[in-house]
Amino acid sequence: MKVVAPKSFTLEGGKRAVLLLHGFTGSTKDVKRLGEYLQKRGYTCHAPMYSGHGVAPEELLQTSPSDWWKDAVDGYFHLKNMGYDEIAVAGISLGGVFSLKVAEEFPVKAVVSMCAPIKRNSTNGLFERLFNYAKIYKSFEGKSKDIIIEELEELKNLPIDSLNGIQELTENTSVQLNSITSPTLVLQGALDDAIYQESATFIHDSVEVNDKDIIWYKESGHIITVGKEKDKVCEDVYEFLNQLDWSSDSILKYA
Template identity: 75%
Template sequence: MKLVAPKSFTFKGGNRAVLLLHGFTGSTKDVKRLGEYLQKRGFTCHAPMYRGHGGTPEELLQTTPTQWWEDVVEGYNFLRNQGYEEIAVAGISLGGVFSLKVAEEFPVKAIVSMCAPIKRSNTDGLFDRLYNYAKVYKSFEGKSREVIIQELEALKNSPLDSLSDVQSFIEDACVDLPTISSPTLVLQGALDGDIYKESASFILEQVETDTKEIIWYEESGHIITTGKEKDKVCEDVYAFLNQLDWTESVRAVV
């Protein structure tokens, strides 16, 4: 069965813009609820779908972090070209790393970094995430157990250069954290892996801004935007963004 990949989305609200970024092996579904919540409260939200994501794991491995980053930059420029002068950026997992990188490279109103593995030191967890994604995806395709086992074994023997490139990208973003001066909100699930929890505290320490805070979600794991406390995540992101001194007034969507 051919599965339909999620697509980029734009939810138009008011003059305050938010760039929403999904994670590695994830999709725009991971940030859709947050986008809808913010739109209803007057924010315009755009979420780009990275190349290779949302399809087969084999297709994902044929793309590179450089291409995904290009998609992120294209998403930022999309909002700029639409006339939005103040853009906040919020990302989950690798999208959280991308959100920090956007702030290192471009003017942003604020950053919301969610469960970003900025302290990752190897690619082991990346392959585990890819492997688990492959198992679920191939099952949804309706393939037999025997075929799935064969294809997963082939996946183990595939070139994994893109995973090493992800690691290099994360390390570069980590080094430049002290260049960030925009207001920063760090969100982290308390049930997430140790590397993510360590990263959350590290990001808060490293960014050079007086407006920064961290919020922990005691009942949540990694993808907090779709987890048990997803509503609280939406509320906290909105509260953080809404208290900033925006040039344009907010306009709620009826």
């Protein structure tokens, strides 16, 4: 059975723009609910689907973090090209790292970092994420148990240079956190792994802005945008964005 890959989406809802960024081995499904929630409340949201994601894991390994970062940047300029001058950015997991990097390199109205592993100091756990994704993907394809086992063994022998690239990108983003000047909201699941919890506090303490906050979700793990407290996450992001001083300059130029 052919698996239909998730795609990038744009939800037009109003004069305010938000770039939504998913995580490693994730997809735009991870931020779709948040995008729809914001759209109904007057925000236009765009979420790019990274190269190699939502497809066979073997294809993912043929891409690199530089490709995924380019997709994120292209998403930012997609909104710019639509006529939006003020853009907020929100990301989950690796998308949270990307959201911080976008805020470091481009003008953004605000940044929302969700469960971003900014304190990761090795590639430990990344291949396990890919391996688990591969098992689920191949199962959805309808392959037999024997074929899945065989292909998973072959996956272990493929080059994983792209995983090293994630570590380098994360470290480079980490050392520049104090350059972020936009209002910053950090969201973190209290049931997530320790590295993510440590990262949340580190991000909050490292950005040198007065308008910053951190919110913990007691019943949530890693992908909080689809977890038990997903509705509260949507509410908190909206409340944060809504208290910003959005300029009339954010009106669509073609409107």
